[in-house]
Amino acid sequence: MKLFKRLLTSILWLIVSLGLGCVLATVGAGIYFAPGLPDVRQLQGFELQTPLRVYTQDDKLIGEFGEQRRTPVSYDDIPQSFIDALLAAEDAHFFEHPGIDPKGLARAALELATSGNIQSGGSTITMQVARNYLLTLDQTFTRKIREILLSLQMEQVLDKQNILELYVNKIYLGNGAYGIGAAAESYYDKPLAELDLPQLAMMAGLPKAPSALNPLNNPERSLIRRNWVLLRMRELGFIDPIQYQAAVKAPITAHRAQSQFEVNAPYIAEMARQYAVERFGDDAYTDNFQIKTTIDSRLQTFARSALVNGLIEYDTRHGWRGPEETDIPSSLVEAQENTDAQGLEEELSESPEVMKTARQAAKSSEQSIEGVDGDVSNWVKVLDRTPRHGPLEPGIVVEAGDRQLQVLTRDDGVVTIGWDGLDWAREYHSAEWRGEVPANAAAIAERGDLIRVMRTDDGDWRLSQVPGAQGAIVIIDPQTGAIRGLQGGFSFSASKFNRAIQAQRQAGSIFKPFIYLAALQNGMSAATIINDAPVVMSDVGGDWRPENAEGEFRGPTRLRVGLYQSRNLVTIRVLQSLGLDNTLSFLENFGFAKGRLPHGLSLALGSASLTPLEMANAYAVLANGGFQVAPWYIQSVTRGSDNEVIEQANPVVACRECDPDQQTTVIDGETRRIAKRVADPETMYIIRDMMRDVIEKGTGRGALELNRPDIVGKTGTTNDQRDAWFSGFNDDLVATVWVGKDDNTTTGEYGSQAALPIWKAFMRQALDGQPESMPSRPDDVVAVRIDPETGLRLHNDQPGGMQEIFRKDNLPDYKPRSIQPELEDRSGSQGTGTYDAIF
Numbered sequence: 106m107k108l109f110k111r112l113l114t115s116i117l118w119l120i121v122s123l124g125l126g127c128v129l130a131t132v133g134a135g136i137y138f139a140p141g142l143p144d145v146r147q148l149q150g151f152e153l154q155t156p157l158r159v160y161t162q163d164d165k166l167i168g169e170f171g172e173q174r175r176t177p178v179s180y181d182d183i184p185q186s187f188i189d190a191l192l193a194a195e196d197a198h199f200f201e202h203p204g205i206d207p208k209g210l211a212r213a214a215l216e217l218a219t220s221g222n223i224q225s226g227g228s229t230i231t232m233q234v235a236r237n238y239l240l241t242l243d244q245t246f247t248r249k250i251r252e253i254l255l256s257l258q259m260e261q262v263l264d265k266q267n268i269l270e271l272y273v274n275k276i277y278l279g280n281g282a283y284g285i286g287a288a289a290e291s292y293y294d295k296p297l298a299e300l301d302l303p304q305l306a307m308m309a310g311l312p313k314a315p316s317a318l319n320p321l322n323n324p325e326r327s328l329i330r331r332n333w334v335l336l337r338m339r340e341l342g343f344i345d346p347i348q349y350q351a352a353v354k355a356p357i358t359a360h361r362a363q364s365q366f367e368v369n370a371p372y373i374a375e376m377a378r379q380y381a382v383e384r385f386g387d388d389a390y391t392d393n394f395q396i397k398t399t400i401d402s403r404l405q406t407f408a409r410s411a412l413v414n415g416l417i418e419y420d421t422r423h424g425w426r427g428p429e430e431t432d433i434p435s436s437l438v439e440a441q442e443n444t445d446a447q448g449l450e451e452e453l454s455e456s457p458e459v460m461k462t463a464r465q466a467a468k469s470s471e472q473s474i475e476g477v478d479g480d481v482s483n484w485v486k487v488l489d490r491t492p493r494h495g496p497l498e499p500g501i502v503v504e505a506g507d508r509q510l511q512v513l514t515r516d517d518g519v520v521t522i523g524w525d526g527l528d529w530a531r532e533y534h535s536a537e538w539r540g541e542v543p544a545n546a547a548a549i550a551e552r553g554d555l556i557r558v559m560r561t562d563d564g565d566w567r568l569s570q571v572p573g574a575q576g577a578i579v580i581i582d583p584q585t586g587a588i589r590g591l592q593g594g595f596s597f598s599a600s601k602f603n604r605a606i607q608a609q610r611q612a613g614s615i616f617k618p619f620i621y622l623a624a625l626q627n628g629m630s631a632a633t634i635i636n637d638a639p640v641v642m643s644d645v646g647g648d649w650r651p652e653n654a655e656g657e658f659r660g661p662t663r664l665r666v667g668l669y670q671s672r673n674l675v676t677i678r679v680l681q682s683l684g685l686d687n688t689l690s691f692l693e694n695f696g697f698a699k700g701r702l703p704h705g706l707s708l709a710l711g712s713a714s715l716t717p718l719e720m721a722n723a724y725a726v727l728a729n730g731g732f733q734v735a736p737w738y739i740q741s742v743t744r745g746s747d748n749e750v751i752e753q754a755n756p757v758v759a760c761r762e763c764d765p766d767q768q769t770t771v772i773d774g775e776t777r778r779i780a781k782r783v784a785d786p787e788t789m790y791i792i793r794d795m796m797r798d799v800i801e802k803g804t805g806r807g808a809l810e811l812n813r814p815d816i817v818g819k820t821g822t823t824n825d826q827r828d829a830w831f832s833g834f835n836d837d838l839v840a841t842v843w844v845g846k847d848d849n850t851t852t853g854e855y856g857s858q859a860a861l862p863i864w865k866a867f868m869r870q871a872l873d874g875q876p877e878s879m880p881s882r883p884d885d886v887v888a889v890r891i892d893p894e895t896g897l898r899l900h901n902d903q904p905g906g907m908q909e910i911f912r913k914d915n916l917p918d919y920k921p922r923s924i925q926p927e928l929e930d931r932s933g934s935q936g937t938g939t940y941d942a943i944f
Contacts, residue, residue, distance in 0.1 A: 309334050398740060408592055416576050435553065438471075508523070525565070530568055575595060577591075579841045585756055602847070621668050638660060653674060814877065835877070
């Protein structure tokens with residue numbers, strides 16, 4: 106008996122000691138961490154911030170970024186069923202505990218110690234508010250201790266209703282929605298008050314894993330999570346068995362909301378977001394900033410459409426790569442059987458009833474579509490979560506006939522693709538090789554295959570696919586450098602990589618005009634003769650033997666011909682005669698970074714790796730007559746409802762009409778600084794005239810169909826056809842197009858085939874109804890007759906020849922007059938064949 110009393114006393118003392126130790130540890134932690142804790146009183150009257158919004162120059166919304174993509178709600182507006190569901194999912198004792206749940210923390214610690222991870226969580230709603238509003242999200246014990254201490258303080262300052270209101274307005278619930286108000290609109294396109302119990306339970310289950318468990322991305326997993334929440338609600342007495350049975354059988358009713366943006370310009374919107382974050386930090390997302398860009402909504406729409414359609418046309422020429430997915434189950438019941446349960450261990454271990462009711466809900470989610478036999482509930486969900494890329498809609502093959510496909514689409518139900526929309530689908534083998542025309546529709550796709558479809562201009566449907574090549578288009582106002590349009594890829598939803606500003610690709614022949622311009626600026630003329638002949642040069646890796654594209658050499662060639670025929674050997678010899686260092690220094694005037702340009706004669710062939718934006722900017726200097734403008738896209742930054750101006754653009758501009766010593770000019774009522782002139786107007790006029798021959802006689806002849814004498818440009822194609830370019834302009838617009846593959850493999854096409862059609866499609870729309878815009882000839886540029894073989898000037902009495910333009914101070918020498926052989930024979934004076942030798 107004495108032994109028992111002694112043992113009991115020891116146990117009691119041990120319990121007291123442990124309890125006292127915990128108290129002392131808690132007090133010690135409080136004393137240690139308290140000085141560095143945020144003041145929880147700042148949450149009193151906390152105002153939810155407003156997101157960053159990005160607009161075109163004509164005030165159309167193109168982007169919205171930040172946590173406040175939400176519809177804030179007050180506590181009184183929160184449905185009681187959602188509060189119950191949230192407590193069941195996250196914190197059943199929220200209204201009883203002092204901010205922390207010792208049992209929950211102990212359970213989480215035990216799980217961490219035994220399994221290495223936490224399955225059931227341990228954070229109360231109060232602790233999550235402390236973390237979301239006042240702390241960082243780093244996973245450390247120190248942060249956890251600070252979180253606990255802040256939660257205890259918070260409960261002393263705020264009542265439970267305030268804490269819950271803060272929580273539901275801050276939490277991320279997937280699909281771009283922060284807070285329950287925004288989530289209701291995002292998933293169900295309804296205000297929060299109109300949601301039913303299954304919908305509210307679905308949303309209450311999202312904070313655990315907003316992406317992995319949301320009903321759009323993972324409907325079968327979200328059913329398991331939702332029905333576990335409903336089971337918890339029943340066990341806690343929040344709903345009765347009848348309500349429970351009805352709710353767990355309810356189908357998924359979430360659907361993807363439509364875009365809220367007025368103009369499709371996601372790449373430029375993302376550029377503006379990055380600028381705002383660099384300038385303002387995380388405040389950019391919350392402090393009601395508005396950025397007005399230089400984007401013209403009309404030109405942006407044309408640019409995006411031209412690029413997207415051009416890439417689809419390119420892809421059609423190269424063959425069918427097959428469905429995106431195959432063998433997709435039509436019913437949600439069948440898909441449920443194959444569900445990956447990872448991450449749902451807690452829900453499934455609670456009761457076998459969870460999986461059973463989830464299957465029942467899948468069964469009740471059955472959907473029928475006119476024209477399709479059986480349940481297509483899973484197909485509908487797959488189509489709903491599969492993003493549309495440009496004009497390409499996702500579709501699932503219902504039936505593959507002999508000469509047609511029946512395809513289920515998200516918005517148009519079952520559509521029929523006839524043979525005219527299918528016969529292009531020859532099997533893709535490589536960029537240069539396609540298979541034979543398919544024998545029938547079944548050889549292209551089968552039932553359950555996920556494919557892409559699109560409407561043709563006449564309203565029919567055709568098979569398509571996400572292009573295997575990518576591209577970029579940049580539109581610049583050459584007089585100011587303002588970016589008026591930019592599309593950095595086929596689809597921002599498919600790839601966020603902005604090829605317009607991030608893809609450094611070899612420029613090829615579109616770089617050549619700058620070499621020829623340097624030649625004109627340094628004393629050569631459009632008639633200067635350069636020998637188009639083989640050359641061998643020593644290089645680190647051995648001898649370098651550059652060739653022309655056709656492998657031919659044409660001997661003495663005028664500079665003008667060398668440019669419009671894109672003769673590689675002519676351009677190399679021009680650069681060689683100018684000197685590499687002098688040319689590199691000259692090229693800096695066009696925005697090219699000297700350190701990124703090759704320090705070798707391959708520079709002449711466009712071996713520099715440059716972005717489409719850099720090339721567009723350089724061409725803007727060609728278009729504006731030689732003024733060093735720079736690209737820009739932020740017109741203004743304002744803040745708040747009163748539009749407080751934070752930043753206002755003040756770019757340098759071109760001004761052909763201004764006096765050489767003039768420093769400023771007025772454009773659209775704004776005083777602007779005049780940009781530095783980097784080449785004289787006479788030289789700029791001549792290079793532009795030479796580039797017109799690319800359109801008239803060279804690789805850009807396809808642009809003649811626009812019937813615009815004011816446009817000039819240059820094609821470009823790099824080794825193995827890895828990059829296809831076209832850059833062209835008139836006085837008002839510069840447009841640069843690049844087409845290539847992200848993995849740098851061949852496109853199988855030249856710039857005139859892949860890039861020029863996109864450029865034409867844009868310019869056709871952009872210039873429709875616009876007057877011709879081209880510079881007048883400077884007084885110091887004159888036209889004289891020359892011998893096309895020698896480039897020499899002809900006397901008035903010398904027949905034949907052709908017109909060429911020159912600077913007055915840079916005219917070629919006269920060609921000596923020749924005597925006819927018969928006259929020489931009769932005169933008895935042979936040998937020189939010139940008048941000067943006779944007289």
